[in-house]
Structures are given as C-alpha cells and as structure tokens.
Amino acid sequence: MDTTGQTRAACLVQVLGADLYTKVQECKLLVVGAGGIGCELLKNLALAGFQHIEVIDLDTIEVTNLNRQFLFQKQHVGQSKAKVQAFAPSCAMWDVAACQSAPSFSLRAASIDFFRVHEHQVASEAVRRFNPALKIVAHHANIFDADFNLAYFERFDLVLNALDNLKARRHVNRMCLAANRPLIESGSAGYLGQVSVHLKGVSECYECQEKPKPKSYPACTIRNTPSAMIHCIVWAKFLFTHLFGVVDDENDVAPNPDDPELEQSAQTSSDSEPSAPATTDNAEARQSTRDWAEQHHHDPNLLVRKLFQRDIGMLLKMDNLWKNRTPPVPVDFDQPLDDTRDNSSGKLPDQRVWSLQQCVDKFTQSGAALRDRLHAAGADGLVWDKDDDEAMDFVCAAANLRARVFHLAPESRFDVKSKAGNIIPAIPTTNAMVAGLIIAEAYKVLQGRLEACRTVYVSRQIASRNKLLTPLKLEPPNPNCLVCRDKPMLILRTNLQQLTLRTLAEDVLKQELCLAVPEMTLSDGRMILAAPDEDDDEDDRRILETKLYPRTLASFNIGDGSECKVTDDLQGMILTLTFRQTEELAEDQPFVLERHGAVTAEPPAPSEAQPSTSDAVLIADDDETTPGSGEGATSKRLCAADEDDAVDCKRSKAE
Numbered sequence: 001m002d003t004t005g006q007t008r009a010a011c012l013v014q015v016l017g018a019d020l021y022t023k024v025q026e027c028k029l030l031v032v033g034a035g036g037i038g039c040e041l042l043k044n045l046a047l048a049g050f051q052h053i054e055v056i057d058l059d060t061i062e063v064t065n066l067n068r069q070f071l072f073q074k075q076h077v078g079q080s081k082a083k084v085q086a087f088a089p090s091c092a093m094w095d096v097a098a099c100q101s102a103p104s105f106s107l108r109a110a111s112i113d114f115f116r117v118h119e120h121q122v123a124s125e126a127v128r129r130f131n132p133a134l135k136i137v138a139h140h141a142n143i144f145d146a147d148f149n150l151a152y153f154e155r156f157d158l159v160l161n162a163l164d165n166l167k168a169r170r171h172v173n174r175m176c177l178a179a180n181r182p183l184i185e186s187g188s189a190g191y192l193g194q195v196s197v198h199l200k201g202v203s204e205c206y207e208c209q210e211k212p213k214p215k216s217y218p219a220c221t222i223r224n225t226p227s228a229m230i231h232c233i234v235w236a237k238f239l240f241t242h243l244f245g246v247v248d249d250e251n252d253v254a255p256n257p258d259d260p261e262l263e264q265s266a267q268t269s270s271d272s273e274p275s276a277p278a279t280t281d282n283a284e285a286r287q288s289t290r291d292w293a294e295q296h297h298h299d300p301n302l303l304v305r306k307l308f309q310r311d312i313g314m315l316l317k318m319d320n321l322w323k324n325r326t327p328p329v330p331v332d333f334d335q336p337l338d339d340t341r342d343n344s345s346g347k348l349p350d351q352r353v354w355s356l357q358q359c360v361d362k363f364t365q366s367g368a369a370l371r372d373r374l375h376a377a378g379a380d381g382l383v384w385d386k387d388d389d390e391a392m393d394f395v396c397a398a399a400n401l402r403a404r405v406f407h408l409a410p411e412s413r414f415d416v417k418s419k420a421g422n423i424i425p426a427i428p429t430t431n432a433m434v435a436g437l438i439i440a441e442a443y444k445v446l447q448g449r450l451e452a453c454r455t456v457y458v459s460r461q462i463a464s465r466n467k468l469l470t471p472l473k474l475e476p477p478n479p480n481c482l483v484c485r486d487k488p489m490l491i492l493r494t495n496l497q498q499l500t501l502r503t504l505a506e507d508v509l510k511q512e513l514c515l516a517v518p519e520m521t522l523s524d525g526r527m528i529l530a531a532p533d534e535d536d537d538e539d540d541r542r543i544l545e546t547k548l549y550p551r552t553l554a555s556f557n558i559g560d561g562s563e564c565k566v567t568d569d570l571q572g573m574i575l576t577l578t579f580r581q582t583e584e585l586a587e588d589q590p591f592v593l594e595r596h597g598a599v600t601a602e603p604p605a606p607s608e609a610q611p612s613t614s615d616a617v618l619i620a621d622d623d624e625t626t627p628g629s630g631e632g633a634t635s636k637r638l639c640a641a642d643e644d645d646a647v648d649c650k651r652s653k654a655e
C-alpha cells in the first residue's frame with residue numbers, strides 16, 4: 001500500500017461507507033483538552049478522516065507529559081499543547097508504512113517509530129501530503145474565555161471533551177446544551193476509563209447525575225489537631241498560599257483559638273477546673289501568619305521557629321485539645337536535630353524520607369527562594385504547583401516538620417507530591433482505549449444512530465461478560481437535573497443576616513453551581529450582581545470588592561421567601577433561587593442548596609454492569625477548590641485538592 005492521501009481515503013470509504021465518510025469529512029469538530037486522552041484522540045481523528053478540527057487547551061507541555069502524550073517531544077516542552085498538537089498530526093501525519101513495519105499493528109508504537117525516524121523532518125512537504133485536507137485550528141486558551149461563546153459552539157457539529165477537571169467539564173456541558181450540540185465526554189483514572197454521549201433532550205447531560213465532591217477536612221483538624229499525614233500536607237499547601245499567594249487571611253494556618261472543641265470543653269468543665277485561656281489575649285495569636293512573616297521580612301529561619309516551635313507552644317496551651325490526644329512536641333532548635341532517620345540507601349532521591357535537619361534545610365532554602373520570587377511577582381503572588389520544585393520542596397518540608405511535631409510518620413517527597421498534587425496514575429493504554437471509543441461513538445452520532453450510542457466503561461477486571469468494556473444504553477435526561485431541566489429552581493437555606501454577597505457570588509454561584517459570569521436580579525427588579533463588563537474600570541471592581549461583596553444578604557432586604565433570578569449569559573443558564581432563613585446549620589456549613597419543585601420520578605437506577613468506580617472516573621482527577629477564591633460549602637473546611645482546578649489534579653508520569 002502506498003501512503004498517499006488518496007489511498008487512505010479509499011480505505012476509509014471501504015471501511016466506513018461513502019455516506020459516513022462524507023459526513024466525517026464535512027464534520028466540524030471541537031476538541032477541548034489536548035492532554036493524555038486529547039493526544040490519542042487527535043491522532044485517531046486525523047487517521048479516521050476528520051478534516052475540520054479546532055482544539056483548545058490552556059496548558060503548555062511539561063517534561064512529565066512526554067511519557068504518554070506521544071504527539072509531544074522533548075523540544076516541545078514549554079510550548080502550547082494545543083498548538084503543538086495541531087501541528088504534529090497534520091505534518092507528521094501517520095506514516096502507514098511505519099504502522100505496518102511495527103511488529104504489531106500499534107499506532108502508538110508507529111508514532112514513536114515515526115518520530116524517531118523523522119524527528120527533524122516533521123514539517124517536510126513529503127509528509128504533509130499524507131493528510132493535506134486536515135485543517136486544525138489551535139487555541140492556547142481557557143475554555144471559559146468569553147470568545148468561546150454560544151455562537152462559537154454553534155459553529156461545530158460535535159464537541160469532544162478530553163479534560164481533567166469537573167469545572168471545565170460542567171461548563172462545556174452547559175455550552176453544548178445551550179448551543180444544542182452533541183457532546184462526547186471522556187475520562188480515565190489508571191485502568192478505569194469512561195466515554196459517554198450527551199444529546200440534549202435525548203440522554204442525560206453530564207450533570208444529570210451529581211458527582212462526588214472533593215474531599216475536605218475540618219479547618220480545626222488542619223490548624224490544631226492533625227491526625228494523618230494528609231492533614232499536614234493540606235496545612236502546608238495552605239501555608240504556601242497564605243505566605244506567598246494573593247493576600248487572604250482565610251488561608252491562615254495559625255493555631256485556631258476559636259476551635260469549637262475548646263468552647264465545648266470549656267462549657268462542660270466550667271463548674272470544675274477552668275480551662276486554660278485559649279490564648280486569645282496573645283497578640284501573636286491574633287496576628288495573621290502573613291503579617292508576621294512580612295514584619296520579619298519572610299526570614300525563613302525565623303519562620304521555621306515560629307511555625308514549629310512557638311505556634312506549637314501556643315497550641316499546647318489549649319490544654320483541652322490534648323485531654324484525649326497525645327500533645328504535639330515542638331521542634332527544639334537549640335538541640336542538635338535528630339538525624340537518625342536515613343533510609344536513603346538504594347533509593348531515588350525523591351523516594352527518600354528527609355531527616356529532620358534536611359526538612360529544616362529544605363524549608364529555609366525553598367522559603368528564601370520563594371520570598372524572592374514573591375517580591376518579583378508583587379501583588380499577584382505565587383500559585384502553588386506540584387511541578388514547581390521550590391514550591392514542592394517547601395510543602396514537603398513543612399508537611400514533614402509538622403508530621404514529626406504531631407508524631408505522624410514522615411513521608412518521601414514522592415509520596416507527598418502524589419497526595420499534594422492529587423496525582424492519579426495515567427495509563428497510556430487506557431487513554432488509547434478511551435480515545436478509540438470516542439471515535440466509535442462519534443461515528444454513531446454522525447450517522448444519527450442515537451439509539452445505538454452507548455456509555456462505555458473500561459475496567460481492569462474483566463466484567464461478568466468476560467469483556468474489558470461495558471457498554472450501557474444511554475439514560476434519558478434526569479427530570480430533576482439543575483442544568484438540562486427547563487427553568488430550574490433552587491432553595492438556598494442560610495442565615496441571611498450572616499451570608500455575604502461574596503459568599504453567595506463566589507461560593508454558591510461560581511463554586512457550587514459552576515456559573516461562569518453570574519448575574520442576580522431580585523424580584524423587585526434590583527440587580528445585585530452584574531457580570532463584569534469590558535468597560536468596568538478599577539473603581540467598579542473596587543466598589544464590588546469593598547462595598548458590595550462584604551454586605552450581608554439581609555442588608556439587600558433579602559428575607560425569608562425572597563426570590564431572585566440568576567442568569568449566566570455565557571452558559572445560557574437561567575434559574576430561580578428562593579432564599580430561606582435558617583440558623584440551624586452546622587458551623588462549617590454556611591448554606592445548603594436544595595432543588596425546588598423536584599419532579600418525583602425515580603432517578604434512573606444504576607445498572608449492575610456499571611463498574612462501582614465509574615462515577616469517580618470522570619472526576620476522580622478533579623480538584624476544584626482554590627484557597628482564596630472561596631471554598632463553597634467548605635469555607636470552614638480545607639480541601640486536600642489543589643488550587644487551580646484546571647491546571648491541577650495532574651496525572652502522574654507513571655507507566
């Protein structure tokens with residue numbers, strides 16, 4: 001077989017039939033995400049004969065992507081994923097000869113062969129002719145950008161998601177519903193994978209079934225009484241953001257004298273022995289760690305003593321906390337630090353557990369480097385990233401120092417990184433299977449064989465039918481879905497005297513409901529929240545931040561039973577929110593959102609064939625909570641997950 005585009009086309013016509021091949025050629029595709037699945041998908045799309053593709057990805061290529069994102073090579077590190085992808089398949093377009101010469105017919109193996117052979121010729125004209133018709137437009141951008149609006153989505157026949165986070169997936173789902181475009185969703189986590197098809201009015205939308213929320217921990221456990229290494233890691237990440245991120249005292253990790261456990265104990269013991277004062281009279285306890293650090297020029301040598309000696313001393317004074325717990329032991333910096341734990345022999349540096357002295361050294365070295373970077377960054381501050389070595393060293397050292405203080409087993413940098421970065425092993429084979437399944441479903445959508453579309457699960461254990469893949473019929477839309485149901489209504493139960501407009505806008509609307517640019521209008525016509533306008537200047541923003549956001553809902557005359565209309569023009573969402581006054585919510589739960597007027601039809605029962613982990617597959621790699629951008633119902637809880645949703649929850653480089 002020769003390798004001309006013509007031969008390829010002839011083969012495709014034979015395999016697909018002329019009708020479907022024409023549809024494939026004419027189909028305008030949007031691919032969102034150009035990572036592990038996205039790379040495989042793009043290669044498949046090119047080989048499958050698709051000719052009009054736009055791809056959007058906000059990220060740049062990292063060395064850690066190279067082991068499984070085969071369209072990328074070493075020289076691409078630092079470049080836009082979307083742009084390199086757009087270039088690679090059209091230039092290096094699939095040398096069929098290379099495929100055939102591979103010992104087994106493996107396209108991925110062939111691609112590696114191809115790149116090895118043609119590394120310096122990828123742009124050559126000879127190769128270009130393999131698929132001269134393929135046009136890929138690449139956007140190095142965030143799918144939330146206003147440019148990708150309804151009109152943009154309407155330009156496509158089909159949207160394919162290859163994302164890694166819930167927030168972006170939810171957004172694309174809404175855009176596809178608004179534009180009435182079919183969406184094929186995909187995800188993988190280790191050996192598990194999933195592909196699902198979402199057709200407006202025909203099948204469930206991506207949000208018809210609620211997804212599990214990222215794990216969070218009570219703030220008091222994190223600040224005062226950690227009992228597991230993950231608590232120390234969450235603490236260390238908040239410490240990083242508090243010290244080096246945008247100034248926000250919500251992220252302070254200093255001992256918390258308002259721990260409800262202290263109050264309870266104080267009440268129960270009020271008749272007997274008085275509890276030690278919770279150090280509220282201590283000026284240092286009231287000063288934020290960030291202020292303290294700034295006052296001391298972020299001196300890491302002073303900081304390490306404050307955090308692991310003085311602050312621990314403060315915690316020890318809250319003696320009610322230690323009645324039933326082993327009290328922490330501050331690091332004694334005046335004694336030689338115990339260096340006995342050295343299990344390094346034969347292990348890679350990242351797999352070694354740092355000694356106490358090494359932790360202190362790493363803390364001070366990375367702390368000094370981060371301080372300098374903070375000075376250069378100015379008000380924007382730094383954002384934690386597991387692939388930023390200094391940031392990772394800082395978190396690893398701080399978490400391990402805290403672990404030792406609280407008698408917890410220290411962990412290697414490798415283990416801390418997988419927890420802090422919420423790393424889920426990514427297996428290229430699973431990604432390849434998922435990408436193949438996406439194409440199979442795309443063909444059915446193009447043929448209009450909607451009844452033949454399936455949600456397909458890839459599982460490790462061969463299911464009862466002795467197959468790795470479990471296809472399930474699509475479920476009809478959930479009549480209670482907040483997103484695809486007509487005129488959805490919600491009830492917000494909260495203390496209207498306490499809940500601020502900021503919490504409503506940032507935590508309820510943006511975080512919980514995943515709206516991109518929400519607006520709120522009360523039933524008397526007053527608009528209390530407007531989407532930012534291009535003409536908005538600094539003053540407008542300052543007014544929102546300093547005058548409107550801190551106001552309670554009651555101060556806007558919102559009372560029990562008040563209603564407001566919430567809209568999001570970008571996502572085409574309109575919903576009604578009814579406020580209900582309550583003072584009975586738990587301390588760490590400032591509000592509860594409920595569906596109103598829910599249709600009582602039984603939600604579709606999960607099929608037995610569905611792998612129990614299936615839900616997690618699509619979102620298991622998700623971590624949305626951004627310290628500093630509000631944590632929704634978790635505002636008194638601290639999330640294990642990473643900051644910036646989109647770019648975090650990375651998959652590992654393993655396998």
Ligand SMILES: Nc1ncnc2c1ncn2[C@@H]1O[C@H](COP(=O)(O)OP(=O)(O)OP(=O)(O)O)[C@@H](O)[C@H]1O
Nearest residue numbers: 033035036057058059142143163164168646650651
């Ligand atoms: N809001 C968004 N807009 C555009 N692209 C996004 C958005 N959110 C996530 N993505 C992209 O989706 C892709 C998902 O790919 P994948 O799950 O393989 O993660 P990865 O970032 O490539 O891998 P790793 O996390 O291990 O570095 C990423 O390239 C990411 O940049």
Ligand SMILES: [Zn+2]
Nearest residue numbers: 205208481484
């Ligand atoms: Zn729905």
